Amino acid sequence: MNFPGSAGGGWRLPRHELAILAAAxxxxxxxxxxxPNHTYFANWAESRDIIxxxxxxxxxxxxxxxxxxxxxxxxxxxxxxxxxxxxxxALVLTLCAAPDDRRLVTVGPAGIAAAIAAALLxxxxxGTLHTWLITAIRLPPFVATLATLVGLRxxxxxxxxxxxxxxxxxxxxxxxxxxxxxxxxxxxNVWIMTATFLLLAVVTWLILSRTVLGRHLYxxxxxxxxxxxxxxxxxxxxxxAYCYASLTxxxxxIFLMADSSVAQPGNLARGYELNAIAAAVVGGCSLQGGVxxxxxxxxxxxxxxxxxxxxxxxxxxxxxxxxxxIVGIIVALAVTFTQVGRRGQAGRSFFAGLRxxxxxxxxxxxxxxxxxxxxxxxxxxxxxxxxxxCLVGGATVVALALVRRLEGRHAx
Amino acid sequence: xxxxxxxxxxGKRFPGVVALExxxxxxxPGECHxxxxxxxxxxxTLMKLLSGVIxxxxxxxxxxxxxxxxCGTRDAEAAGIAIIHQELNLVEQLSAAANIxxxxxxxxxxxxxxDAAMEREAAALLAELECPVDPRTPAGSLRVGxxxxxxxxxxxxxxxxxxxxxxxxxxxxxAEVARLDRVIARLRGRGVSLLYISHxxxxxxxxxxxxxxxxxxxxxxxxxxxxxxxxEITGWMVGRDIAGHEFHGPxxxxxxxxxxxxxxxxxxxxxRGYRLHDVSFELRAGEILGVAGLMGAGRTxxxxxxxxAVEPTWTxxxxxxxxAVRFAHPAEACAAGIxxxxxxxxxxxxxxxxxxxxxxxxCSLTDAVRGGLLSRGREEALVAAPLRETGxxxxxxxxxxxxxxxxxxxxxxxxxxLLVKPRILLLDDPTRGIDVGAKAExxxxxxxxxxxxxxxxxxxxxxxxxxxxxxxxxxxxxxRVTAELPRAxxxxxxxxxxxxxxxxxx
Numbered sequence: 001m002n003f004p005g006s007a008g009g010g011w012r013l014p015r016h017e018l019a020i021l022a023a024a025x026x027x028x029x030x031x032x033x034x035x036p037n038h039t040y041f042a043n044w045a046e047s048r049d050i051i052x053x054x055x056x057x058x059x060x061x062x063x064x065x066x067x068x069x070x071x072x073x074x075x076x077x078x079x080x081x082x083x084x085x086x087x088x089x090a091l092v093l094t095l096c097a098a099p100d101d102r103r104l105v106t107v108g109p110a111g112i113a114a115a116i117a118a119a120l121l122x123x124x125x126x127g128t129l130h131t132w133l134i135t136a137i138r139l140p141p142f143v144a145t146l147a148t149l150v151g152l153r154x155x156x157x158x159x160x161x162x163x164x165x166x167x168x169x170x171x172x173x174x175x176x177x178x179x180x181x182x183x184x185x186x187x188x189n190v191w192i193m194t195a196t197f198l199l200l201a202v203v204t205w206l207i208l209s210r211t212v213l214g215r216h217l218y219x220x221x222x223x224x225x226x227x228x229x230x231x232x233x234x235x236x237x238x239x240x241a242y243c244y245a246s247l248t249x250x251x252x253x254i255f256l257m258a259d260s261s262v263a264q265p266g267n268l269a270r271g272y273e274l275n276a277i278a279a280a281v282v283g284g285c286s287l288q289g290g291v292x293x294x295x296x297x298x299x300x301x302x303x304x305x306x307x308x309x310x311x312x313x314x315x316x317x318x319x320x321x322x323x324x325x326i327v328g329i330i331v332a333l334a335v336t337f338t339q340v341g342r343r344g345q346a347g348r349s350f351f352a353g354l355r356x357x358x359x360x361x362x363x364x365x366x367x368x369x370x371x372x373x374x375x376x377x378x379x380x381x382x383x384x385x386x387x388x389x390c391l392v393g394g395a396t397v398v399a400l401a402l403v404r405r406l407e408g409r410h411a412x
Numbered sequence: 413x414x415x416x417x418x419x420x421x422x423g424k425r426f427p428g429v430v431a432l433e434x435x436x437x438x439x440x441p442g443e444c445h446x447x448x449x450x451x452x453x454x455x456x457t458l459m460k461l462l463s464g465v466i467x468x469x470x471x472x473x474x475x476x477x478x479x480x481x482x483c484g485t486r487d488a489e490a491a492g493i494a495i496i497h498q499e500l501n502l503v504e505q506l507s508a509a510a511n512i513x514x515x516x517x518x519x520x521x522x523x524x525x526x527d528a529a530m531e532r533e534a535a536a537l538l539a540e541l542e543c544p545v546d547p548r549t550p551a552g553s554l555r556v557g558x559x560x561x562x563x564x565x566x567x568x569x570x571x572x573x574x575x576x577x578x579x580x581x582x583x584x585x586x587a588e589v590a591r592l593d594r595v596i597a598r599l600r601g602r603g604v605s606l607l608y609i610s611h612x613x614x615x616x617x618x619x620x621x622x623x624x625x626x627x628x629x630x631x632x633x634x635x636x637x638x639x640x641x642x643x644e645i646t647g648w649m650v651g652r653d654i655a656g657h658e659f660h661g662p663x664x665x666x667x668x669x670x671x672x673x674x675x676x677x678x679x680x681x682x683x684r685g686y687r688l689h690d691v692s693f694e695l696r697a698g699e700i701l702g703v704a705g706l707m708g709a710g711r712t713x714x715x716x717x718x719x720x721a722v723e724p725t726w727t728x729x730x731x732x733x734x735x736a737v738r739f740a741h742p743a744e745a746c747a748a749g750i751x752x753x754x755x756x757x758x759x760x761x762x763x764x765x766x767x768x769x770x771x772x773x774x775c776s777l778t779d780a781v782r783g784g785l786l787s788r789g790r791e792e793a794l795v796a797a798p799l800r801e802t803g804x805x806x807x808x809x810x811x812x813x814x815x816x817x818x819x820x821x822x823x824x825x826x827x828x829x830l831l832v833k834p835r836i837l838l839l840d841d842p843t844r845g846i847d848v849g850a851k852a853e854x855x856x857x858x859x860x861x862x863x864x865x866x867x868x869x870x871x872x873x874x875x876x877x878x879x880x881x882x883x884x885x886x887x888x889x890x891x892r893v894t895a896e897l898p899r900a901x902x903x904x905x906x907x908x909x910x911x912x913x914x915x916x917x918x
Contacts, residue, residue: 210785212777215766222765229721229754229761230775230828231746290765291781 016284016338020299024306026376031310034189039313041235049190049370051302051309053259056190056197057252059301061272062279066297070208071241072221072289073134073141078249080152081126082269087156089119090175091163102168103178117252123250125150129242134242135235143264149273152289156265166287182258191258200248205294217241221289230300251364257388271324278327278353279304282334304330315377325370347408351400368393414477416441416605417462417493417574422471424457424629431457432465432629433498435471439574444606446620450649450908451707451873454629455609459576463495464488475538475574486515491913494567497753500559509534510565511551516745539567541595556683557588564595575599576607581615582708585683593619611706613642613912625649644914650875650904663859663883665696669867670718670836676727677717677891678711688726688743688891695836695867702860702882703871706909709888711871712755715838717751718869720745732836746775751829755824755840756872760827762813769795769809772823776831792882798827802857819850826857837861839870843877854879889913 032040038048054400061078068075090104097104107115126148133144157173185192208214216237219227228234252272257263283300285292307330311322351359365377372389375381381388415438424432432454449455460466462473464482472479475491482488485495502511502893508745509531510517512726517574518526518533534547543561545554550564556798560580567575581589596606596619610616616623617637627631632648677688688710694699705711716722718730730737732748739745742752752759763771772795773780780791792809802823806816813821829837839858843851857879862868872878878885884901887895887910895910 086744096913212781215770215774215777215786217772218766219783223759226754226760229719229741229742229752232774233741233743290763290808301719375590 001185014293014295015130017293017295017299019337020283020296020303022301027303027306027310031306031313032141035313037313038156046307051305052194053190054309055302055305056193056256056306057259057318058272058275058279059298060193060200060248060252060255060277062283062297062301063200063294064245065273065276066280066283066285066292066294067204067217067287068141068245068290069277070221070240070292071217071238072224073146073238073241074287075130075242075245076145076277077126077130077148077152078144078245078273079269079271080149080156080273081246081249082122082253082272083265084126084152084156084248085119085122085174085258086263086268087160087347088122089115089254089257092118093165093177093179094167094175097179103176105178105180107179107181109181112179119254120247123247124243126250127244127246128239128241130246131147131235131239135238153265158200160263160265170243172260173266176262177257178261182261185258186261186341189255193255196251200251201294201298208294208374213237218290221291221311223290229377251395275304275323275327278331281331284338300334315374331382349404351404356404360397360404362402364393364396367396374394413441414478415439415474415606416713417475418474419458420474422458422461422473422474424466424469425460427764430629430650432461432469435626435629435631437624437631437634439607441573441605442600442601442603442862444583444608444619445619446608446610446616446623447626448609448611448616448623448645448649449626450611450875450886453626453649457629459495459607459609460577460624461486461576463493463576464506489570489572492570492572494570494572496560496563496567496580497577498578498580498582500556500563502551502559505550506536507531507548507563508545508551508554509547510564512537512547512569514566529856532849533569534565537564537568537759540568541565541600542591546844555588557591559583560584560592561595564599568599573603573604574607576609578609579611579707581610581612583682587892588683589615595718601678611912613645616645617642628849630793636817642912643909645695647905652907654732663698663700663863664696665699665739665883666717666865667697668694669697669733670695671729671731671734672718673729673731675717675726675730677712677713677726679891684890686891688717691888691891693886693893693894693896695869697835697867698862698865699884700862700868700870700880700882703869703888704875704878704885705871705912707873707889708890709911710891711888713891714888715752715840715869715871718745719750719838721752726812733900746832746834747899749833749835749881750838751832751834751836752838753829753840753842756888757818757821757825759843762821766802766813767810768806768813768816768824771813772798772831794831795827798830799824801826801830804855817847817850819846819854822850822854823857830861834866836867836869839868841871841873844873851877875907876909878902881905887911 001276028040032038050374061082064079065075080114092108092115093104094110094113096107098106128147130144133139134141161171162171163405164170164175208217216227216232219230220234221230224234253269256269280288280297282303283296283298285290285297304327308323308326311326312318348355368389372385373394375385375388417750419435419437422435424727434903435458447455448459457466461469464485464487467483474480475493480491482491500892503514506514509527512534513530519527526599531547538545538547538561541564543565544556545558552561564575578594580715599606608619614898619635622634622636623640624634625645658744671694673692675688675691676686679685679687691714693701703711713722717726720742724738724740734849737748739748748916769791776794777786779793780786782790795809799809801855804820804823804827813824816824826842843854846854858868858870868899870878870881879899879902883899885897885899885907886893887897887907889911890913894913895906897906
């Protein structure tokens with residue numbers, strides 16, 4: 001296997017990957033032990049299915065995201081791409097079903113195949129559009145994919161209204177999919193999605209580390225000008241990268257549609273793109289390009305989902321309320337640790353000067369508020385949530401002040 | 413009279429390189445003092461010391477007789493020293509007035525920005541400099557000549573009495589140069605002292621009172637303009653010991669492989685209008701053609717045009733083996749048997765995240781494929797030969813490329829191109845930033861490759877290198893060929909005269 005910085009090179013200890021694996025194991029065991037119901041140990045099968053399903057869904061998109069990031073780009077459009085692909089799939093099913101069949105149960109095998117093909121094709125189209133915007137119009141990747149992030153979802157909604165009106169005579173914001181094949185897919189979603197994810201991971205890994213194209217992706221991300229001057233057709237390599245990202249998102253769109261039995265372009269998969277990018281970054285991909293691995297991304301996705309699941313278990317709140325916060329904190333911490341590990345960063349102080357001083361109460365206030373809210377879900381702390389929050393806030397101030405003191409001593 | 417600035421034994425070392433050593437000279441009040449020297453002679457480093465960009469150096473700099481040690485450009489500005497860099501430092505989105513007062517913005521009594529006052533002052537300064545621009549125009553939309561005057565206006569608003577100008581005319585039209593001359597005369601009338609860096613002899617002799625020549629980081633001499641000639645100055649600029657490299661006998665060039673006729677490369681939005689103009693030459697197998705020229709003369713552009721690395725907007729003809737070619741992408745040039753080792757190794761050549769083997773095999777990866785997948789064993793076998801041939805010292809094929817020395821990195825890149833078995837090798841300043849020992853090894857390697865029948869075009873900012881290696885030397889000045897010298901008659905003096913736009917010898 002190949003690991004960061006050694007694309008095609010010799011084997012070295014995959015430290016980053018092992019660190020994530022260890023962190024994931026710690027989170028898993030700690031949650032199992034701290035959770036009052038010990039769900040992980042008592043009801044393993046259910047927990048396993050939830051984690052696997054969510055990891056696979058996130059991971060499929062993250063694999064595409066990591067290919068683009070390694071190639072030195074960024075794809076912000078994944079969430080909208082998921083919705084676009086799901087809508088495309090459902091609309092083709094609508095057209096293939098009997099005209100009065102609003103549950104889409106009458107679609108035959110040919111219609112299902114056509115719908116899946118159309119969804120995947122929509123991915124290729126969007127990937128090609130991105131490449132054209134980036135290489136011919138010379139938009140920065142951030143802008144090009146921001147435009148499609150906003151545009152594709154709206155496009156999917158308009159498409160949904162138009163086709164339903166034409167087909168059924170009345171507009172609909174969503175399409176229910178009760179086609180037997182997709183119902184079957186939903187029933188077996190955990191294993192089918194996990195298997196697809198792992199297969200896709202192996203394919204992506206082979207491409208990245210064992211093909212000429214993969215080497216060119218690393219070269220492009222590491223030094224685009226040098227890659228071009230080495231005779232690499234960088235535009236074509238970009239084309240592959242953006243199509244791969246859109247295609248994986250399109251694949252996730254089919255699964256998500258099957259899983260929820262509905263294609264609702266307005267809200268489906270909102271914000272997924274950022275989680276996918278976060279998983280890639282936690283897994284060791286550098287947003288500067290040229291660095292990253294498939295095992296890292298897979299573990300990054302697993303770790304993110306594990307922590308999200310752990311928090312929902314521990315504080316008995318709905319997972320999606322805390323999801324964004326968790327992802328944000330983990331990304332910040334993961335990148336901090338990777339940077340501290342690199343040379344030249346070791347002696348840096350985090351709390352120097354006036355800005356450093358201002359950061360201490362800032363972090364403490366956030367920590368105190370978070371602790372107060374979290375304590376509300378813990379029975380043992382009932383009625384004392386405010387006190388608990390204040391204690392956590394105070395402890396944060398003391399701890400950070402101590403860090404600042406130590407840094408000051410090192411500096412002089 | 414106390415000199416306004418005095419350098420006393422100033423030295424500066426960078427890792428592995430001595431940039432300046434024992435530099436001593438004075439700048440008298442109100443004088444225009446030219447600093448001349450080849451590329452890499454230490455001119456820019458010296459100016460960076462004086463303007464506070466580099467704060468760590470040996471020796472001392474006296475300003476008005478008092479030792480000064482600036483901790484940044486703000487310090488130097490406060491002491492009345494301002495620098496107009498070759499690469500201008502303007503915030504392009506901000507207005508001309510805002511740029512002049514950047515960091516020292518005028519405020520109204522209520523603490524808000526006083527744009528009216530700044531624009532009024534800016535307008536007065538610009539009018540004095542014959543610069544007819546509205547102070548509200550964004551700096552980025554001004555012509556280069558006006559941008560430069562904007563920098564001068566900034567220096568004037570700081571009441572600077574020492575002004576450093578680094579190659580100020582390199583991007584100016586003739587009319588703008590004439591205006592700059594008048595501005596300089598006016599500044600001197602106000603008692604401002606100028607340090608004027610240039611390698612253009614006509615300018616130096618038009619403007620300067622005294623001339624200091626730097627070579628390899630040392631002062632060769634400081635002379636009055638009246639007491640010298642351009643020829644003498646260029647002689648001082650180049651006259652150094654040439655490291656002895658002798659190769660075994662003359663090479664015998666074979667068939668003509670490349671012919672360039674009337675090659676011109678346009679340069680839109682630049683007063684000169686072209687990067688290259690009417691360049692013609694031919695290249696034979698087993699021959700090294702040297703291309704000499706100062707910074708901005710068009711050496712790199714010439715190689716990039718042949719290699720298909722620029723937008724194909726050029727006119728003229730390039731014939732490869734008698735067949736007209738027009739490459740639109742380096743990949744096409746590679747396929748036709750042309751390889752190019754780029755000038756700036758870090759920026760244009762190296763892949764820091766890839767290991768040594770991957771850096772070397774990059775252009776010939778298809779040879780390492782077995783059954784559709786890259787084979788580690790094949791790749792190692794593939795790169796073994798070029799690594800051995802170029803004599804790269806590496807702990808192993810999978811070591812980090814960033815861990816190697818500059819010379820070894822360069823050998824890896826040459827090895828990368830040898831693997832594609834080129835017939836023409838373009839080398840753009842291949843020994844820049846490489847230590848002496850590695851240079852000698854590279855010279856021997858280039859000589860051997862050439863004797864094996866490779867046709868080589870070599871550019872270099874070091875004349876001795878060209879004289880050591882090249883069979884013929886083409887001299888470029890501002891995009892034109894000003895001389896083509898066979899080795900037998902080429903001397904550093906002749907090349908430097910042609911490169912500084914002196915007597916066009918042929």
